Amino acid sequence: MPKEQPRVALFLRNLGGGGAERVMLNLAHGFAKKGLKVDMVLCKAEGSYLPQVLEEVRIVDLNTSEFDKGRTLKLPTSLQSTTSLPKLVLYLRQEQPTALLSATHYPNEIAVLAKYLARVPTRVVVTEHTTLSLEAQSVEQISSRLAPLAARIFYPWADGIVAVSQGVARDLANLTRIPLKRIQVIYNPAIAPESIEKAKEPVDHPWFAPGEPPVVLGIGRFVKQKDFSTLIRAFAKVRQVRQVRLMMLGSGREQKQLEALVHELNINDDVAWIGFVKNPFAYMKQAAVFVLSSAWEGLPTVIIEAMAVGIPVVSTNCESGPAEILDNGKYGDLVPVGDSELMAEAILRVLSGNCKSVDSAWLEQFTGSTAIQKYLDTLSITLD
Numbered sequence: 001m002p003k004e005q006p007r008v009a010l011f012l013r014n015l016g017g018g019g020a021e022r023v024m025l026n027l028a029h030g031f032a033k034k035g036l037k038v039d040m041v042l043c044k045a046e047g048s049y050l051p052q053v054l055e056e057v058r059i060v061d062l063n064t065s066e067f068d069k070g071r072t073l074k075l076p077t078s079l080q081s082t083t084s085l086p087k088l089v090l091y092l093r094q095e096q097p098t099a100l101l102s103a104t105h106y107p108n109e110i111a112v113l114a115k116y117l118a119r120v121p122t123r124v125v126v127t128e129h130t131t132l133s134l135e136a137q138s139v140e141q142i143s144s145r146l147a148p149l150a151a152r153i154f155y156p157w158a159d160g161i162v163a164v165s166q167g168v169a170r171d172l173a174n175l176t177r178i179p180l181k182r183i184q185v186i187y188n189p190a191i192a193p194e195s196i197e198k199a200k201e202p203v204d205h206p207w208f209a210p211g212e213p214p215v216v217l218g219i220g221r222f223v224k225q226k227d228f229s230t231l232i233r234a235f236a237k238v239r240q241v242r243q244v245r246l247m248m249l250g251s252g253r254e255q256k257q258l259e260a261l262v263h264e265l266n267i268n269d270d271v272a273w274i275g276f277v278k279n280p281f282a283y284m285k286q287a288a289v290f291v292l293s294s295a296w297e298g299l300p301t302v303i304i305e306a307m308a309v310g311i312p313v314v315s316t317n318c319e320s321g322p323a324e325i326l327d328n329g330k331y332g333d334l335v336p337v338g339d340s341e342l343m344a345e346a347i348l349r350v351l352s353g354n355c356k357s358v359d360s361a362w363l364e365q366f367t368g369s370t371a372i373q374k375y376l377d378t379l380s381i382t383l384d
């Protein structure tokens with residue numbers, strides 16, 4: 001009789017359109033393709049990436065929503081009004097997955113606590129996707145300011161700790177006093193064959209027609225961290241020198257302020273707000289340059305994706321990730337955080353044809369196959 005494959009669970013708030021959510025979705029799909037039983041455990045089954053979950057991945061909705069009943073493990077009605085912790089405890093007792101991988105705050109902390117309350121042997125691994133010290137200083141929400149303290153209390157009890165970049169690992173060690181050797185760095189599984197294929201799909205937008213001006217591309221959530229105002233100001237400076245357009249993919253609470261800035265700079269006709277798109281790779285392939293303007297990051301997967309499809313990159317040299325991805329500027333331009341003048345100069349260099357080619361061997365470390373195997377090792381899962 002064949003041996004039953006291990007079950008691995010991935011725990012998140014939801015599948016909103018952020019970088020950590022995309023990484024966890026890629027991991028879920030990678031595990032499923034390896035033949036593992038995979039549960040995507042969500043505090044609430046919602047978000048832009050939810051429709052993209054493969055049929056092989058079971059959705060565990062801790063909010064007991066009505067989403068896709070055939071694929072969803074639902075918990076008893078008596079737990080519908082309670083918080084995620086008791087629900088996750090019940091899930092662990094009921095299903096006893098071999099391993100549970102969590103991401104973001106406070107799913108990480110809840111995952112660690114749930115294991116000990118459930119008294120199960122499940123191996124719990126938490127992942128840190130951001131430079132936590134900068135996030136805690138910069139984000140207004142009280143919950144974000146308390147995240148370093150929560151990490152200091154709960155992370156030492158995890159069976160494994162993963163950081164998505166060397167910079168994130170160093171920051172986390174300094175912040176929590178966890179020995180650096182306990183934190184494993186695994187780069188995000190950003191490059192997959194499907195991504196390259198998706199990049200070949202056509203984009204139905206008049207700005208990509210032959211003979212149109214080049215397009216500068218910005219992608220991400222419209223929040224303080226991404227500092228899109230610096231990108232917009234840099235674009236306005238570029239626009240004074242040559243004809244060019246800016247296309248923004250994403251959404252977020254700061255969109256109205258950003259739109260007001262575009263109006264103030266009188267560049268409305270040259271900025272397009274596209275919203276969230278299922279296939280950003282096709283837009284990358286058509287654009288002339290991708291720009292990341294973030295004030296802080298963990299490992300910005302979108303830079304890796306841009307490199308993989310062949311679009312030149314301009315990025316802030318923020319903590320952490322861009323310098324690691326771009327090999328300290330060898331494979332793309334790095335500019336200081338918040339400096340629209342130097343960002344504009346870098347964009348103009350790229351538009352003038354001064355682009356840096358990327359060695360395909362360098363990108364291998366960011367492939368799905370490399371990341372999947374490292375995560376399987378960290379989760380102590382061995383495939384037959």
